[in-house]
Amino acid sequence: MNAAASFYSPVQAIAGVVIRELYRRKDFYVLFVLTALITLVLGSVNFFNEDKIVRYLKEICLFLIWVSSLVIAITTAARQIPAERENRTLFPLLAKPVTRHHVVLGKFFGCWYASGLCLVVFYFFFAVISGAREHAWPIVNYFQCFTLHWFMLGVVTALALLGSIVFAAPSSNNTITFVTVTTILLLARHLNKMALSLNEPLQTLVYTFYFGIPHLELFDVRDLIVHDWAAIPWLVWLGALGYATVYAGIFLAATCYAFRQKSVN
């Protein structure tokens, strides 16, 4: 067995348990049923015989998908390592030929794949509803929207995992990660404009912050589907995926470092 396969085998096994946990818990089903219900109820209403109303329906459904996916990714990632410690399953796990890096990577890939599976279900539902109304299937737009969304969730998952080592309780980690992600999504794009109106050294400070944080809002390309815009150039799309990979990597490296420093007792 080569070194890469030998390294990835425990990572894959740990990821498998995370995925199994997700589909045996009720969280995903509750969120999916809620999203589906709200979308179907809104879809059944006929507003002034206006066909364009379908755009609002798409917008609401995609917004619900974004919120649900963030809830799933953050709560799943935030509870992984604390639950291993609390139930003491971390002990038999680390007593095997497994390093803490394996545990962090296994948890990350498990949460990320699980979020991806949930996204597939959500987007499939959305495509069916939207396609039934509009009789159009912009596959490329869906693909780009889905992949960017999924990679953004990778950054969020890595951030929540880091939080699970740094913060004592999963509940505080959930709240802090959710607030951080929402703030980035809503305000990060305005930071550079805000910096322009500030004096030094505050301007440099805000600019440093602006360039340092992961700009998750770049991955929000819902308008591609809502307004049927042209697909993003593939190089830009690829660059965005690379950008997410780099940030997820940085957060994972920090998680591995923090986990190594932490006593398992």
Next chain:
Amino acid sequence: MDAILKTEGLRVEYRTRELGQKTKVAVKDLNLAVFPGEVFGFLGPNGAGKTSTMNVLLGFVPPTKGDAFLYGVSVRQPIARQRIGYLPELTYYYKFLTAEELLLFYAKIFRMPKAQIDGRIDQVLKLVELHEARTRPIRTYSKGMQQRVGLAQALINDPDLLILDEPTSGLDPIGRMKVRQIIQRLKNEGKTVFFSSHELGEVETVCDRVAILADGELKAAGRVVDLVTEYRCDNLEQVFLKTIDFKLAA
């Protein structure tokens, strides 16, 4: 014969949060050797340093000084743990998994060949008498069954050395007897078992040799019969109390 578990001048210190006291010494220059095929009892009162020693052996805590080896490989290397099985005290395994799925997970961690996995799962589930409950989620198991699923996970890789941390703690008499029988069967198969326990009667029954630790120091080590003779006592319990310098209240 080469020792398969060895500690050399092992010292473990922890940082404390108390003012004026920077470190707490959990284990002081411990030298131990466990040989193939032995059932070795690791005894001591609470806070004696047993768990700290086990934590070093399992790679959870790095030694402050000295070193520990499993099969001649430093415990700092994860590969040292390839041929061991570990049963921690009071663990609540993944409740959403069945025993079969749990064992499959651990088998994958050990990178066991697919062709061997099913057979090995059957074998260990039969050994711990859980084959009939194999497809039930672990959350439906009693405490004794959970302990036995723990033993099954410790045995999945067919280890040559088993490290058991208070394997009968919290079990009813039947549960204890079953765990004891399993240890005895493992001994008959030629496995080496290193276990900590507070049940001295049990230790006396199954152990070939014991080590008694108190305040992080090794107070006595040897065969139970030899220790009883050496300390002029009637049983292991008396030896234990004598070595840890326990004074009965008048």
